[in-house]
Amino acid sequence: MSANEFLHRLPAALNQGAVSGVRCTIQFNISEPAFATISDDVCTVQSGTASDANVILTMADEDLISLLKGDLDGMAAFMGGKLQLEGDLMLAQQISGYFDASRLA
Structure with missing residues (x-):
């Protein structure tokens, strides 16, 4: 499985309790860039580059x-x-808590 395919599993692993009130865009610069947007307790992942990544x-x-x-x-x-890392370093430290790693394994 490619890293890009792996990232598309993030919405199913979202930890609802950890993202209440969170609104952010996380850019992943990997071999096939992608970004995750978290807003209104929902995560979406898209291929490409976000223009407004936090x-x-x-x-x-x-x-x-x-x-x-x-x-x-x-x-x-x-x-x-x-x-x-570039951008909001505090957000970067919180990312692991936004997703349940056991649902990604």
């Missing part, structure tokens, strides 16, 4: 999948150079 994550496909599954620690990935 945070941009740039990383290798396999690292992104490991990160979202909970197998790769975000801080370790950032400190180790596997993850580059």
Whole structure:
């Protein structure tokens, strides 16, 4: 499964309790860029580049999948150079809580 296909599983793994009142766009710069929009307790994922992303994550496909599954620690990935971030760093720290990793595995 490609990272882009994996990202399209995010809406089904959305943690409703964690996203109440959240409105954001998360850009994933991977081999096939995609972005997730969270608004009104709903997550949508689209291929391409968002013009108004709140945070941009740039990383290798396999690292992104490991990160979202909970197998790769975000801080370790950032400190180790596997993850580059632009934009709202506080939002970046909260992303893992927005999705139930067990539903992505």
